[in-house]
Amino acid sequence: MALVPMRQILDEAARGGYGVGAFNVNNMEQIQAIMEAAVETHSPVIIQASRGALQYSKLIYLKKLMEAAVEECPQIPVALHLDHGNGPEACRTAIELGFTSVMMDGSLDETGKVPNSYEQNVSVTRQVVELAHPFGVTVEGELGCLGGIEDGQGAGLSDSEMQEHLTDPVQAEDFVAKTGLDALAVAIGTSHGAYKSGIKDPKTGKILPPKLAMERIHQIHAKMPTCHMVMHGSSSVPQELVEMINKYGGRMPGAFGIPLPEIQDGIKHGVRKINVDTDSRLAMTAAIRKVFTEQPEKFDPRDYLRPAREMMKQVYVARMKTFGQAGHATDYRQMTLADMKEIYAAQA
C-alpha cells in the first residue's frame, strides 16, 4: 500500500459529511501515536510536516518513517502533506520526496512573515497547481492571513489586524477559480500556537476563547458547496493538559485554543481538513514533565517517551472522534497518485 492523494481523503470526507484531522509531526513517536489512534478508531488520516519539521527530522528520515507507517497499517488511508510551503521550490522538493499533497501558502511572501498581494498569491498558487497536478499531488492554498507564528509561519498579527485579514468570500470564489486548487485554507481569526486569545473577561479576569468569524465559512460554503476548506491553528489546547504542564513545573499561563463546537460547526459547512499541532505538543510535554517530576531517577528515554506517545495517542483518538473521521477508514478503495493524475488530466 502507498500513501493516498489528500484530495481523495477530502472528497470522501465531503461525501460522508465529516472532517479529517491533519496532525503535524517531527518524530517517530508522533507518527506512531497517530497511526495507533487511526487503527484504534478506524480513521483515514492526514499527516503533515512543516518546513521546520523537515529540517529537524531531516527529509529522508521522515519519508522512511511514513513508509513504515503505511506498511504497518495498509488498511488506513494516509496522506502526507507539506504544511506551509513557502514557494514552488519547497513544494517541488516535497513532491520529489513522495508527499501526496502540498500547501502553497501564497498569502505570505517567501519569508513567511510578510503578506503578499492578492495577485501574487493567485500567481504563485496557480504555479504550484500546474507543478503538482501532473503528479497527482493535491494542492492547498491560503487566502487571508492567520495570526501567530508556527515554525516561522504566520504574520504575527494582533487581534485587530487579524480581523482585517479575514478571508473575503467573494475573493475566495475568484481565487479558487483562478488557481484550480483542491483545498482552501481560510482565515477566520484562528492563529497558530497555544496562545490564541489575548481577550480577558473583564469580570472574572479569565482568558476567553478567540472570537472566530464562523460566518465567513458559512458564506464561502454557500457560494462554493464543493470547495474543501481548511482550518489552521485549530488546536483546542485542552486545559487539563495546560494544568498538568503547569503543575509539573511548566509555565504556560493563558494558553487557550479553539473550542471543539466551533470546529464541528465548520465541518457542517465545508471544512474538511483541521490542522492540529499544539495539542500533541502539549500532551507530549505534559507526560514528560510528569515523569521527570515524579520519578527524577529515570534516565532511559523510553521511560518518558512511552507515556508521551500514549498521551498523544489519547489526544488524536479524541480528535478523530470529534471530527467524525472515526469509522471511515475502509469506506473506499484507496487511490494512488497515478489514479489522481488521470482525473486531473481529464479535467484539464
Ligand SMILES: [Zn+2]
Ligand atoms: Zn498553518
